[in-house]
Structure formats: C-alpha cells, structure tokens
Amino acid sequence: RKEVEQDPGPFNVPEGATVAFNCTYSNSASQSFFWYRQDCRKEPKLLMSVYSSGNEDGRFTAQLNRASQYISLLIRDSKLSDSATYLCVGYGSSNTGKLIFGQGTTLQVKP
C-alpha cells in the first residue's frame, strides 16, 4: 500500500457542481495533513491544513477520518478557476518529518 494515495482522476465536472476527492494514508500516527493546489507544474500552493477532524474555508471543506485513514476535500459550487491538480500530503511510515505527497487528483471544471 502506498503511504499516501489519491485517485488521479481526471474529474470533469460542470460549473456549479460539488466534487469530492479522497486521499488515503498508511501511517496511523499521522497528525498533520495538507491539501495543496498545483497549476501547470508551478510550485504547489497551500489550500488547507488539517490537524484535527477537519477544516472549512469558504467553498472548500476538508475532513479527516482516522478510523478509515483517509482525508477528503470537498469543493462546492465549482468555478472554472478551480481547474487544477489537487495534492494531498501526509506523513510517511516513520514519524520523522517525512512528508509524502499523493500522486495528485486532476480537476477540470467545464462551462
């Protein structure tokens, strides 16, 4: 099992749709998770941090399910500008600061 795993997609949705991505992780001791957004292989930009059960910021909601070891990202009322790759980050197998990225989920929002 990969340490941090995402469905690569692509997810093609119409404007205004709600879309959800999942990210599974193998290190049950992990306490910090992050969602990043990446455009056209530029540097990733932080979207949300998840330190407890979840976080919400406007149209974006991240939830952490420790029992099933996954985090999710929900985007409501999708905009064209949300088209990007969304990257999940969590800890590797040892608790030594080894932050691992999932392979990324591509979202394409269409008019």
Next chain:
Amino acid sequence: NAGVTQTPKFRILKIGQSMTLQCTQDMNHNYMYWYRQDPGMGLKLIYYSVGAGITDKGEVPNGYNVSRSTTEDFPLRLELAAPSQTSVYFCASSYGDRPSIYNSPLHFGNGTRLTVT
C-alpha cells in the same frame, strides 16, 4: 520576506556532468525537503532534513546527495547526471516538532527545471 529561494531556475546538463541545486530559506524553519516532479506525475521526496547536521533519504534518493550545515541552506547535489534525472525540482521548508507528529505547512521555492541530454 524572501521565503524559500531556489537557484538556478533552469539548467541543461550533459550526461555525466555534476551540479548543485541551491535552496535557502529565511523563515528559520527546522525542516527542509527536496522533491522532484516528472511530467504528469506527483511529487516524489528525494531527501529531507529535520535540522542542521541531520539528513535522511526519501522515496527516490539514488543519484543525489544532500547536506545541511546550516538551518538556512539545503543544497542538492547531482554527481553524474543521467537523462532519468530530467525533472522539475522543488525545495520546501516547514516547522516541525520532534518526534514529528506535527508539521506546519510546506513553503515551496519556485522550482528548478533541469534537463539532462
């Protein structure tokens, strides 16, 4: 506030040449990371460091070396460049507690685009 600075932005190497990718941060972060990203793929961890004098291998360390003599700098060395090392390299830093169950978010540099021919 500069954040994380990577140099150079672009580089073309011939097979067998060596080079050092520079990374420096001015946020006093204790953790630093090197990732590579191949076309259409996610970011793979090459090496990371939890503090000056401490480095450890990530997912894809072969063909690379690092050092961390200061908190600010974390250079990545390619000794014998190979076409398989053609990639975009990102340096990142964060604050982490040890043992690391807590990290602040990663702050990224702009990346170094390396081509080996």
